Amino acid sequence: MSAVTDPHDLVDKVVAELPERLPAQRWFGGKDRPVTSVRPLRTTVLGEDPLLVHLVVEVAQPDRRAPYQLLVTDLAEDYDATADPELAGRLLDLVAEGAEVDGLRFAHEPGVELEAGLRGRPITSEQSNTSLVFGSQYILKLFRKLTTGENPDLVLHRALHRVGCEHIAQPLGSITGELDGEPTTVGMLQQFLPDAVDGWAMATTSVRDLMAEGDLHADEVGGDFAGEAQRLGQAVATVHADLERALGTQRADAGDIDRTVRNMVARLDSVVAAVPELRPYVPALREAFDRARDTPGAVAIQHIHGDLHLGQVLRTVQGWLLIDFEGEPGAPIAERTALRSPLRDVAGMLRSFDYAAHQLLVGQPEDHQLAVRALEWSRRNRAAFTEGYAEAAAESVGDPRGRGYLLRAFELDKAVYEVSYEYANRPEWLTVPLSSIARITGEGVR
């Protein structure tokens, strides 16, 4: 390994090489344009031998600057300290000790006692952050792209834990740094659930089973998911109710709804300008968004998950859990922490069922029978999820089916977002949101 021993030499070296290395990092959110420069914002030495340095850098790109968090060492060729089980374990020890190192504060939640001395290993499924698992007990999420202030993921987890929510992984600790002179969450430690499987894997297992049958319907095959979907609906509704208990609820006024609809229309306009395939649906979409204004009764707004889909839920032996309350990572923090209708989360899950149903068909030659099966699966599980949600929904939210126009608008808004995402990233998948839009706008509200 390299003979660098002085932390400043190491940081200089890392920073010099970062413009080249960053685009290859999975968590790097700026792959769409070149990196113009990287400069260190804060350097905290967490260990001398071997060297372990916490580093916050500012990454400059054309029209964009963003702070990112790194943990570096001279032990590894690529300087990545999170891949080293011993160094990763050091982070847990610091949280367990409640240490503070040059303004970087490691803390466990009140009343929590942590077992130190465990080795850490990164999990491979993480996209925009890096998560380290210790033994089979803890998981530490290191936020890569930093946002000034307390991270909503930590805030909402704490609030939910306070009211005894059973559908989250218990928050156990945090790491707080400083950014723009403000305390800023850089890491969150949680209970790890070794038995957990994410909802996407569960759902696609079921879809695969259905697709392998020639002549059986979605309600006849062994891998039926409806029971799980229903329990998942109950879990999501319970989390919403717990968030309401913990952080309150408000009634949206006409102005709020008008703003919501205008945002939907604005998104539609900008997407359709880039994606001509969306054009035929514009009149129907506009009408659907407008109809959201007709929602009867008061619409509750509160803290919600904000980016709910099957990849954000875990099946454990205790039932379904929700994870990652960060909101849409790409959205500005103000939007991520704003009060919004819980129906947005419901719509997100409904969209996700559509995706799970169709994912095996993408890129395959067209097969009418399989397309029918996918639609069956989607309908069956969307209905079961909604049923489950209605069973456990808080009074302020009620049965989503009683808010059909609003729910449909949220779902279509999400689908429009998907169109822009797929167009830019996975053109083969564009048919999934487009065919959903065609179907939903063609069906009306039931």
Next chain:
Amino acid sequence: MAEDPRPDAALTGLEGVPHTGEAIGADGLLVEPQAEDFRSAKLAPREPGWFKGAVFYEVLVRAFSDSNGDGTGDLRGLASRLDYLEWLGVDCLWLPPFYASPLRDGGYDISDFRAVLPEFGSVEDFVYLLDEAHRRGIRVITDLVLNHTSDAHPWFQQSRAEPDGPYGDFYVWSDDDQRYADARIIFVDTESSNWTYDPVRGQFYWHRFFSHQPDLNFENPDVQEAMLDTLRFWLDLGIDGFRLDAVPYLFEQEGTNCENLPRTHDFLKRCRKVVDDEYPGRVLLAEANQWPSDVVEYFGNPEVGGDECHMAFHFPLMPRIFMSVRRESRFPISEILAQTPQIPDGCQWGIFLRNHDELTLEMVTDEERDYMYAEYAKDPRMKANIGIRRRLAPLLENDRNQQELFTAMLLSLPGSPVLYYGDEIGMGDNIWLGDRDAVRTPMQWTPDRNAGFSSCDPGRIYLPVIMDPVYGYQGLNVEAQLNNQSSLLNWTRRMIEVRKQHHAFADGDFADLGGSNPSVLAYRRRWRRPDGHEDIVLCVNNLSRFPQPVELDLTEHRGARPVELTGGVRFPTVGELPYLLTLPGHGFYWFQLVESGDEGETR
């Protein structure tokens, strides 16, 4: 019946055979056969805790082998097949009731605890069976119904005829039918009340099951003594234990549901004390079809390693295994095991895939019933199998891979496995025989007449042998499978043998290893040997019909090497990364984890 004053008038076929109520003593007590009247069997070797690692085999005497050509299996016939059971690796036979009985409830309506149903043989034949079994290292337990008797039992006949006699208080009598209103009716299909009026005595009697099965009155100390003496009778003859039927219902108490009452547990502790003091090494197995967290009560006080039953059946696991494979999801199994509490040191679960009863959802918690119905009620194929009796092979559509997967789980999940006769050769059922008898057809031994079960005229056989083209005895029988090395029978025997080589299967603790693939159920059994070393077995089961990968977190065993148990193949050493395995559809692995440096497999 009331016209005939003899107390044994309702017993049939016992003329000339010792039985209860042949005579009445001067004290008004019935004369009952005593163990000293018979020769006793040589006892099985003393080996406390034998049941923790034993492979049980449920065998219906009627269905296994007919020694005298009358078309019905018998105790001597069963004894003649013990070489086969020894070869298979069976450690203990479980015989459903073979007592004298009018057979209105499959023999669970016992009319004399101290006589054998004549068509099965005699007490002497039973002792012969015990001797022959013990000689081969096989133990024998049988069902004993504590809660009630048949209404043909001489005790009941005396009780109804002479309310003031010594048996007058042996049953629960009442002038009206209003007491214990909170107790549910178990057989709602046939019974409208737990009370039935007896015109002979002019009172109502209490029964939790059929109206022809009056409940014994355990409030009466004489009843408790009489039942303890019943246990002693068979234990003196050499029997290795009892499966105690319907234990939750022994006592009644106003204002309760009359189940699992503290005094019921007190009586079971008395039974246990008799076993411990007078018959050490014998076993009590509770049949309490309830939720595991309630069933553990029947093991008794954990601080003394359990002081009620040594074993209890784990009922909810079985339907969960079926659901897991159907759903291709490990969660139904993982959930129920996560909800299963620790049991006292000296105790063990009994687990099974099939038995003589149906795939039942009864007697579980409301929540569990909702869960099962939510899953099954929407699923016509599973729903069709609820409440009826099917054998393992037809339930799995005769899929060999699934039969192996199910059996591998039965042999490796925590608990002593109970095999159902015939499932080791993949026998079929005959649904045209009706609910009860579909899974009780004669054991298929050979392609000869009556499947080698009996030499009788085929018209005389108690139930027709299976003759359909898939499961028919001409092709599917023990003889044919013995001669075929790749048969299910030889495979099952091999797996039982492997299981016995690793005490971790019997007594190891259990850890669900989770993993990212919902279709793969992986678990670890770990047993600390007396010498301080550990026997660690890793079981990985693919519940899906499609090939699957799985990454297992084995970091705790970094540096260990998995050695596959059926072939001894050494797999790559466990490293820092999750351990990757791929499994074929419905495939499974059993590994031993061997510390690096060790040579090969250790036991």
